[in-house]
Amino acid sequence: MENNSYxxxxxxxxxxxxxxxxxxxxxxxxxxxxxxxxxxxxxIEELNRGIQGFREELFGDSLSMKRVEIAVVTFxxxxxxxxxxxxxxFRLPRLEAVGDTPLGAAVSRGLGLLKQRKQIxxxxxxxxxxxxxxxxxxxEPTDNWAHLPQLIRAGEETKSFxxxxxxxxxxxxxxxxxxxxxxxxxxxxxxxxxxxLWLSASLKNVSRSxxxxxxxxxxxxxxxxxxx
Amino acid sequence: xSQKFWRTAHASAIGQAHINQNTECQDRFACQTIETAxxxxxxxxxxxxxxxxxxxxxxxxxxxxxxxxxxxxxxxxAKDASVKSLTADFGRLWIxxxxxxxxxxxxxxxxxxxxxxxxxxxAVIGAHSAVFYQVGDGGIVFSTSGDAKSYRFAIAPVETxxxxxxxxxxxxxxxxxxxxxxxxxAVEDLILFSDGIYAVAVDYQMGQPHEPFLxxxxxxxxxxxxxxxxxxxxxxxxxxxxxxxxxxxxxxIILASRATAEVESQVSSPKSQVV
Numbered sequence: 001m002e003n004n005s006y007x008x009x010x011x012x013x014x015x016x017x018x019x020x021x022x023x024x025x026x027x028x029x030x031x032x033x034x035x036x037x038x039x040x041x042x043x044i045e046e047l048n049r050g051i052q053g054f055r056e057e058l059f060g061d062s063l064s065m066k067r068v069e070i071a072v073v074t075f076x077x078x079x080x081x082x083x084x085x086x087x088x089x090f091r092l093p094r095l096e097a098v099g100d101t102p103l104g105a106a107v108s109r110g111l112g113l114l115k116q117r118k119q120i121x122x123x124x125x126x127x128x129x130x131x132x133x134x135x136x137x138x139x140e141p142t143d144n145w146a147h148l149p150q151l152i153r154a155g156e157e158t159k160s161f162x163x164x165x166x167x168x169x170x171x172x173x174x175x176x177x178x179x180x181x182x183x184x185x186x187x188x189x190x191x192x193x194x195x196x197l198w199l200s201a202s203l204k205n206v207s208r209s210x211x212x213x214x215x216x217x218x219x220x221x222x223x224x225x226x227x228x
Numbered sequence: 229x230s231q232k233f234w235r236t237a238h239a240s241a242i243g244q245a246h247i248n249q250n251t252e253c254q255d256r257f258a259c260q261t262i263e264t265a266x267x268x269x270x271x272x273x274x275x276x277x278x279x280x281x282x283x284x285x286x287x288x289x290x291x292x293x294x295x296x297x298x299x300x301x302x303x304x305x306a307k308d309a310s311v312k313s314l315t316a317d318f319g320r321l322w323i324x325x326x327x328x329x330x331x332x333x334x335x336x337x338x339x340x341x342x343x344x345x346x347x348x349x350x351a352v353i354g355a356h357s358a359v360f361y362q363v364g365d366g367g368i369v370f371s372t373s374g375d376a377k378s379y380r381f382a383i384a385p386v387e388t389x390x391x392x393x394x395x396x397x398x399x400x401x402x403x404x405x406x407x408x409x410x411x412x413x414a415v416e417d418l419i420l421f422s423d424g425i426y427a428v429a430v431d432y433q434m435g436q437p438h439e440p441f442l443x444x445x446x447x448x449x450x451x452x453x454x455x456x457x458x459x460x461x462x463x464x465x466x467x468x469x470x471x472x473x474x475x476x477x478x479x480x481i482i483l484a485s486r487a488t489a490e491v492e493s494q495v496s497s498p499k500s501q502v503v
Contacts (some may be wrong), residue, residue: 159389159390
C-alpha cells in the first residue's frame with residue numbers, strides 16, 4: 001500500500017531495522033550544491049573535489065560515520081540526488097554544471113527534507129545532534145531568494161539547524177553574507193574533519209547561545225568553532 | 229561480626245576527540261567518606277564534566293567538585309546536621325559559592341564565566357537517607373538491594389532537543405535548572421558517571437540504567453573481592469576500544485557499594501568473584 005505521508009516511501013519500511021542496527025544519535029547533514037551553468041569549468045571541479053574531501057574525512061572518523069547522515073540536493077534544477085543516508089551508503093555521482101540557479105527553491109527543498117528526517121528519527125526514538133546545512137555555490141542565484149536571510153536566521157535562532165555558506169573560487173561573497181548568519185567560508189579552506197569533531201563533547205555549549213545572540217563564526221582555531 | 233562500610237572505585241579516561249584535538253581530559257571527580265555524628269559514615273561522590281568546547285571547563289569542573297565536597301563536609305560537621313537536612317536550597321547556595329569563585333578566577337584571567345562551563349552530578353549518602361544534585365547531563369544510579377532490576381536513576385534524565393545540548397553550573401540560570409532528590413532509604417550501591425559513557429551506561433530505548441553494563445562493573449565491590457589496583461583497571465577499561473567505539477568523549481565513573489561485609493572472614497577466605 002502506498003504511504004503518502006512521506007515523499008520517500010522506499011526508505012520507510014526499513015527505518016526501524018536501520019535504527020536497531022545503528023542506534024547512534026544522528027546528525028542530519030544537507031548538502032545544497034550549486035550545479036548551475038555558471039559553475040562550469042573550475043568551480044564545478046572544485047565542488048567535486050570538495051565533496052570528495054568531505055566524504056574522505058568522514059570515512060576517517062568511525063564514530064561520525066555512524067552519526068552523520070547526508071542528503072544531497074543539487075540545483076539547477078532542484079534535484080534530490082541523495083536522500084538521508086549514513087556515510088557507508090553515501091555515494092556521489094560526478095556533478096556537472098548545467099541550467100539556472102534556483103537557490104531559493106533548493107534551500108526550501110533542503111529544509112523540507114530535513115524536517116521530514118527529524119520527524120522520522122524522533123518517531124524511532126533516535127537522538128539528534130543539531131543538523132547542519134552546507135550551501136556550496138558561486139553565489140549567483142537566478143530565482144527569488146529575498147526570503148532566505150530571514151528563513152535562515154530564524155532557523156539558526158531556534159536552533160533548528162546550523163547553516164554554513166561555502167563559496168567556490170570567485171564566488172560572490174556579498175550574496176553569501178546576506179544569506180547566512182555565519183560568515184561565509186571558502187570551500188577550499190574548509191577542513192570538514194573539524195566539523196565532525198563537533199559531534200563529540202565540543203558541541204556541548206550550543207546551549208549557551210540564546211536566541212538573539214550572534215552566532216560566531218567557525219574560525220578554525222581549536223576552540224573558535226564552538227558555537228554551532 | 230559484620231559491619232557496613234563503603235568500598236569505592238573510580239576513574240576518568242580521556243576521550244578520543246580530546247586526544248585528536250590535543251587537549252586534556254576535562255572530566256573531574258571527587259569521592260570520599262566522612263564520619264558524622266548523625267549518619268555515621270557518609271559517602272560524598274561528585275562528577276563534573278567540563279564543557280568540551282571551552283579552554284577551562286576542566287578548571288570549572290575541578291572547582292565544582294572541590295567546593296561541593298567542602299561545603300557538604302562543613303555542613304555535616306555541624307552538630308545535629310544530617311544528610312536528610314540537605315535541601316535543594318543548600319544546592320542553590322552551593323551554586324552561588326561556586327559561581328562567585330569562578331567569577332573571581334575568570335576576572336583574574338580576563339575570561340568569562342562560561343569559559344569554565346561544567347555539568348555537575350553529586351550524591352551524599354547516609355545510613356538511611358541520601359540526597360542527589362544535578363545540573364546538566366551525566367547520571368546518578370543507585371540500588372537499595374543490588375538485585376537485578378533494582379538499579380534506577382536518582383534523578384531522571386532530562387530530554388533535550390539535541391543530545392549535545394546541556395546546562396552548566398556556570399549558567400546564570402543554574403540555580404533554576406538544579407535538580408534535587410531526597411530519598412529516605414538505605415542506598416547500597418551507587419554509580420555516578422559523566423555524559424561520555426551515557427551510550428553504554430543507559431538503555432536509550434527504555435530510558436533506564438543499562439544493568440548488563442553496570443552490574444558487572446560494581447560486582448567486585450559488592451562481593452568484597454575487589455582486586456588490587458581496581459581504579460587502574462577501571463581506567464584501562466574506560467580507555468579500551470570496546471568503549472571507544474561507542475564514544476569519543478571523556479568518560480568518568482564512580483562505583484560505590486556498601487554490601488554487608490564479614491570483616492573477619494574477608495581476609496582469610498575471599499569469596500569468589502562474580503563477573
